[in-house]
Each structure stands twice: as C-alpha cells, then as structure tokens.
Amino acid sequence: MELGELKGSIPPLITPFRNGEVDFEAYAALIETQIEGGSHGLLINGTTAEPASLTVAERNQLVDLAIDVTKGRVPVVAATGSQSLAETKVLTDHAVAGGADALLIVTPYYTRPPQRGLVEYYLEVTADHDIPWMIYHIPGRTAVSVTIDTLVALRERSVNFVGMKHAVNDLGFVSLCLAELGDDFRIFVGLEDLSFPMMAAGAVGLMNAVGNLAPGPVASICEAVWDNDLERGRRLHAALFEINQAVFFDTNPIPMKYMMRKLGIIETNEHRLPMVPATAELERRLDAVLERAGLLTALPG
Numbered sequence: 001m002e003l004g005e006l007k008g009s010i011p012p013l014i015t016p017f018r019n020g021e022v023d024f025e026a027y028a029a030l031i032e033t034q035i036e037g038g039s040h041g042l043l044i045n046g047t048t049a050e051p052a053s054l055t056v057a058e059r060n061q062l063v064d065l066a067i068d069v070t071k072g073r074v075p076v077v078a079a080t081g082s083q084s085l086a087e088t089k090v091l092t093d094h095a096v097a098g099g100a101d102a103l104l105i106v107t108p109y110y111t112r113p114p115q116r117g118l119v120e121y122y123l124e125v126t127a128d129h130d131i132p133w134m135i136y137h138i139p140g141r142t143a144v145s146v147t148i149d150t151l152v153a154l155r156e157r158s159v160n161f162v163g164m165k166h167a168v169n170d171l172g173f174v175s176l177c178l179a180e181l182g183d184d185f186r187i188f189v190g191l192e193d194l195s196f197p198m199m200a201a202g203a204v205g206l207m208n209a210v211g212n213l214a215p216g217p218v219a220s221i222c223e224a225v226w227d228n229d230l231e232r233g234r235r236l237h238a239a240l241f242e243i244n245q246a247v248f249f250d251t252n253p254i255p256m257k258y259m260m261r262k263l264g265i266i267e268t269n270e271h272r273l274p275m276v277p278a279t280a281e282l283e284r285r286l287d288a289v290l291e292r293a294g295l296l297t298a299l300p301g
Contacts, residue, residue: 001075001101001102001132003132003162003186005041005075005101006041006075006077006101006102006132006162006163006186006204007040007186007204007222008039008040008206008219008222008223009038009039009040009041009205009206009208009211009215009218009219009221010039010042010043010075010077010188010205010206010207010211011039011042011043011048011206011207011209011210011211011215011218012043012046012047012048012049012079012207012208012209012211012212013027013030013031013034013042013043013044013046013048013049013066013212014030014048014049014050014212014253014256014257014260014266015027015049015050015053015054015062016030016266016267016268017268017270017271017272018267018268018270020270020272022054022061022062024061024062024065026267027062027065027066028065028069030212030265030266031065031066031070032069033265034074034211034215035070035073035074037215037216037219038215038216038219038220039211039215039218040074040075040219041074041075041076041077041101041205042066042070042074042075042076042077043077043079043207044063044066044076044077044078044079045059045062045078045079045080045091046079046104046136046207047138047141047167047209047252047253048209048212048256049062049079049253050253050271050272050275051079053271053272053273053275056090056091059080059091060091060094060095060098063076063078063094063095063098063100064098067098067100075101076099076100076101076102077100077101077102077103077134078091078092078095078100078102078103078104079103079104079105079106079136080094080095080103080104080105081104081106081107081108081136082106083108083109083110083111084108085108085121085124085125088105088108088125089124089125092105092125092126092129093128093129096129096131100131101131101132102131102132102133102134102162103126103129103131103132103133103134104133104134104135104136104165104207105122105125105126105133105134105135105136106135106136106141106142107135107136107138107139107142107146108121108142108144109141109142109143109144110142110143111144112143112144113144115146115147115149115150118144118146118150119150119153119154122135122154122158122161123154123157123158126158126160126161129160130160131160132160132163133158133160133161134161134162134163134164134165134186134188135151135154135161135163135165136164136165136167136190137164137165137166137167137168137190138165138168138190139168140168141167145168146164148173148176148177148180151164151177151180151181152180152181155181155185162185163185163186163188163204164177164186164188165187165188165189165190165207166187166188166189166190166191166198166203167190167191168190168191169191169194171194171197171198171201174187174198174202174203175201175202178202183202186204186205187202187203187204188203188205188206188207189203189206189207190207190208192208192210192240192244192245192247192248193241193244195208195237195240195244196221196225196233196234196237197237199221199222199225199233200225200230200233205222206218206221206222208244209247209252209253209256210240210243210247210256212253212256212260212265213243213259213260213263213265214243217236217239217240218240220232220236221233221236221237221240224236239293242289242292242293243259243289243293246259246285246286246289249282249285249286250278250282251275254269254271254275254276254277254278254282255278255282257269257270257271257277257278258277258278258282258283258286259286259289262283262286262287262290263290
C-alpha cells in the first residue's frame with residue numbers, strides 16, 4: 001500500500017454475533033457491502049467491533065478474514081491495541097504477519113500512564129515492524145490523553161508513525177498537530193458529528209461508525225472535501241447529522257447494531273455481556289431517526 005491510499009472513509013466494522021459466537025460468514029458479507037458501497041478502507045477491531053468482548057484468537061481471525069476477503073481492493077487497518085503490552089504485541093505481530101496495510105493502536109486504557117510511558121509503549125510495540133501505524137486517541141474510553149509533545153517525540157523516533165484517529169471534541173488540536181507535525185500527518189476523525197468540520201480543517205479521512213449504516217454518504221463527505229465542494233459537504237453533514245448523534249443515544253455500538261438490523265444489513269443485533277441490545281424505548285427513538293432520514297435512501301450521495 002502506498003501511504004497516500006491511507007485516507008478517506010475507513011469504517012470501524014461491527015462484529016456480528018449469533019448465539020454467542022462470532023458470525024464470520026456475516027462479517028465477510030459486511031466487508032463486501034462496504035467495498036461495494038464505496039468505503040475507501042476497512043478498520044478491523046475498532047471500538048465499534050466490541051473488541052473487549054472478543055478473545056485474542058477471535059480478533060486475529062477477523063483480521064485474517066478481512067485481509068482474505070478484500071484481496072487488496074481497499075486498505076485493511078488493524079486495530080491491535082489492548083490494556084496489556086503483551087497482548088497488544090501479540091495482536092500487532094499477527095496483523096503484520098497476516099498482511100494488514102496499517103495499524104491503529106489505542107492508548108492503553110485503565111492504567112493512566114504518564115506521557116513518557118506512552119512514548120516507550122508505542123515504540124516497544126512497533127519496533128520490529130515496517131508498516132504505517134497510528135495512535136487511537138479516545139480519552140473518553142481510555143482515561144488518558146496524548147499531548148502534542150508525545151506525538152512530536154514519536155514522530156522523531158519512529159519513521160512509521162504516520163497519524164492518529166482523533167476521537168475528541170477538540171477541533172483546534174487538529175490544526176495544532178498539522179502545524180507541529182506537518183501536513184502529511186494523517187488525522188482520521190473519530191467523532192461522527194465532527195466528520196465534515198474536521199476534514200475541512202485538514203483531516204484526511206473518517207473512521208466513522210455510521211459508515212456501517214451508510215457507507216456511500218459517509219465516503220461522499222471525504223470526496224466532497226477533496227473536490228473542494230464545501231456546499232455538497234455541508235449538505236451531507238446536515239443529512240447525516242441526526243444519525244451521527246443517534247450513535248451515542250446509548251453506548252456504541254448498541255444503537256448502530258439496532259439500526260443495521262432494522263434496515264436489514266444484519267439479521268440480529270446481538271452483543272456479548274456486559275453490552276446488551278437496545279431497549280424498546282431506544283428502539284422507538286432510533287426508528288424515528290431512521291424515518292426522518294427516509295431510511296437513508298434520501299441521503300445525497
């Protein structure tokens with residue numbers, strides 16, 4: 001993969017379950033739907049995949065399946081982070097050996113390490129590998145933020161550190177990163193309702209859970225910005241805005257899986273504990289969102 005291909009809409013795929021087991025057949029079908037729908041890449045084992053409920057073996061199987069099914073048609077980004085250095089290294093080594101195009105490594109959660117610990121952690125995980133890697137910055141889930149000084153230190157010490165998924169309500173940090181790290185630093189938007197604004201500020205793409213539901217319109221936001229068609233971008237932003245907010249009516253991906261089931265994209269919105277399906281009240285609320293969106297068929301492409 002050329003580094004320039006690492007851009008655009010790279011949705012974090014959900015993990016379909018059936019009777020408590022990962023439904024790998026359904027997962028393969030989702031991959032085909034994404035590629036046919038216009039997504040520019042695939043993110044495997046991101047937050048929307050419920051990775052904390054998966055075993056290491058299952059996470060590795062999903063990466064292998066994605067690489068096999070895509071057959072190089074779009075980049076496969078493997079999310080290989082965990083709270084454990086040892087587990088992160090196992091996941092990372094497997095993804096690289098299997099042929100992933102890039103890595104997304106979440107800041108280690110629960111531990112709340114100092115910034116100097118984050119630097120050494122990332123360097124240790126990626127030292128033996130020669131593919132692009134990015135930080136997954138989501139302090140709302142991990143309880144640790146990444147500072148600009150940490151990003152600069154990693155940029156100076158790892159030639160393969162190329163970017164970050166930024167899931168923080170901080171648009172200014174995007175401009176700061178680009179100013180300090182260069183315009184080639186690849187920022188992916190991790191908060192759905194900031195997709196268009198953050199791309200307009202210089203992000204290269206989206207890792208947007210709504211891409212599971214509407215791959216075409218989400219990909220079109222990226223293409224509108226690339227074409228300098230900001231009017232079209234604003235229309236897409238407005239059309240997707242309520243859906244983007246609905247993702248967080250409950251813990252992601254509870255609303256997303258329900259809406260996907262409602263639209264026939266998946267057969268069941270099953271989760272593993274402690275995650276649980278949408279309540280009847282939440283279902284009614286999400287149904288109303290989908291109805292106002294015209295079941296997504298009216299979204300501009």
